[in-house]
Amino acid sequence: KLGKSLREAIRKLARSGRVDEAVVNEVVRDIQRALLQSDVNVKQVMELSKRIKERALKEEPLKGMTAREHVLRVIYQELVNLIGKPAQIELKPQKILMVGLQGSGKTTTTAKLARYFQKRGLRTAVICADNFRPGAYEQLKQLAETHGIPFYGEKNEKNAVKIVKNALENMKEYEVKIIDTAGRHALEEELIEELKNINKVVNPDHKFLVLDAAIGQLAKEQAEAFHKAVGITGIIVTKLDGTAKGGGALSAISVTGAPVAFVGTGERIDDLERFDPDSFISRLLG
């Protein structure tokens, strides 16, 4: 389950036989390059490298462990600590608010998530609170209709907060209600304000940050803005069917304290998987 650069790095260690500083430096440098290319936050990579190096050199390998196993274990542990456990998905009545940057995959994921709950026996509805993007109402409505998911939206309402108020009134019979919002970023003050108002009216049980796996160094500041605005309780990393590694998710996890709940692996309704830290790490280490 190890990525190629990690295997290469560990091979160098294996040849040396003992935990020698020069070789550890080389291994850490390989890991560093892999993480940077996977879009992990630069400062975070540097801090992680420092910790891995210190632990690799100062800690005693466990009884019976070779030098290479020891360093491998340290790297793996440090990454697991950063990434944390996958989110617990409770199969019970709840309101979920979907937020994130423009084009990150919120609308598509809203439909996928609704299907996920529906398949597990919960009466689920989706709500379109995006009254800004051309065709947003039609997009979610079509996805919902194609897959037999109840839908609420108001095509010409100028006030998104009003839409969600009416939605909650009209969709009371549904156990799980998932609210799709318009894309927005940290510098769009009015849109962030609108999101806070939507959040107040809905009072959701979950606020999921939908993050594109390809996002670069901006992941940290964007995740911070969404967390400050509504308090993120879960992260969904989309488009992992491409070649992006999703390193930005590590920034999102560390600034929100929220776990990753799902990953998006395609455009179809079933292309939603529960987050698996091990496969995520191995992909990260390329």
Next chain:
Amino acid sequence: ISLDDSSLRDTLWEFQIELMECDVALPVAERISEVLRERLIGKKRKIGTSVEEIVREAFREIVDEIFIHSLDFDEFIEKTEKPILLVFIGVNGTGKTTTIAKIAKRLLDNDYTPILASGDTFRAGAEEQLREHAERLGIRVIAHRYGADPAAVIYDAVAHARARKADVVLADTSGRMHTNVNLMDQLRKICRVNTPDLVIFVDEAIAGNDAVERAMRFEREVGIDAHILTKVDADAKGGTALSVVYETKKPIAFFGTGQRYEDLKKFSKDWFLKQFLG
């Protein structure tokens, strides 16, 4: 004072970190750092100028060289035989459809007649999204039914443009991952059947290292003539633009700087330098 390896090493490492924090892809940042070292080692430094200043100045020259590839979009439209076909491609959600609408507006403002080809026959709401833009701008859309062959829709749009003496066909395509063989085949067919005047690769300025991977894959597998980088207004640091042009050697036609029709900025080296290197 002559610049030696030890005085350069720390500064170049710090500078490389700065580049990566601005979304310059790792291999590009490393290469830039190497080139800086090659050019600066042994160079004379005046008393009073810091090593940092010298590195920044040398970097400005490198940026100049990287952005040597240019495309004057307005001139291209003026000089090319009509109807012109522009095909917009890229991975999912990068801003293709919105960018098409912005360019249509720009063409209208310059007294050209654009028509839109609804080449995304797959995604929910794709046609409605394009139609809404067309309605707002007062321009025509050519679309077939859901699931139709995009190559045929675009072909139809060009025939239509020819008959109606329209100037430019802006062809939208569905977002697709370069890892999807069938969709990349479909894209090749679109280009083979329709021989576009420009194939424009639309990606986000907020994408990280993967921006280089996907630009290179699309360039290798389909061929691209120019880049458009969107979502610059999301506080993008600009490294993506540098990385992508460094690798593909294709010009950036525009930056997308917001969601309104006017949020389309023609590429200029000075604007880039001011925007991203302050």
